[in-house]
Amino acid sequence: MATGNAIRGTRVGSGPMGESERGESAARTVVSFWCSNGHETRPSFAVDAEIPTSWDCPRCGLPANTDEKNPPPAKRTEPYKTHLAYVKERRSDADGEALLDEALAKLRAKRGES
Known part of the structure; x- marks a missing residue:
C-alpha cells in the first residue's frame, strides 16, 4: 500500500549533477612539496592562485617546501x-x-x- 509520497527516498539536490549544473571547474595545477622525512604532498591549486612557499606535511606535520633536495628543517620545540x-x-x-x-x-x- 503506497502512502502517496511520490518522491520517497530522494532529497533535494540528490539527483545527478554534471558540469552543466555545477559550472565549469577552474583550471588546476598540481605542486609537489617535500618534508625532511621525504614525504611528498601534492595539493592542487587554481592556475591563477599564488603558490605558498611552505606547506604542512599531512603525514608527519613537519613543514615542507617545493625543493626536494633541500627540505626545510623540523621546527625546534621547547x-x-x-x-x-x-x-x-x-x-x-x-x-x-x-x-x-x-x-x-x-x-x-x-x-x-x-
Whole structure:
C-alpha cells in the first residue's frame, strides 16, 4: 500500500549533477612539496592562485617546501617547563634561601614566636 509520497527516498539536490549544473571547474595545477622525512604532498591549486612557499606535511606535520633536495628543517620545540623551572631560571639558590628565611620570619612574628 503506497502512502502517496511520490518522491520517497530522494532529497533535494540528490539527483545527478554534471558540469552543466555545477559550472565549469577552474583550471588546476598540481605542486609537489617535500618534508625532511621525504614525504611528498601534492595539493592542487587554481592556475591563477599564488603558490605558498611552505606547506604542512599531512603525514608527519613537519613543514615542507617545493625543493626536494633541500627540505626545510623540523621546527625546534621547547620542552614543557613547570612553574618551578621558570622560577629557578630567574632566582639562584641563595635568593631562594633569603626569601624563605624572610617568609618564615614574618610567620613567626605573626604567631608571636621569636
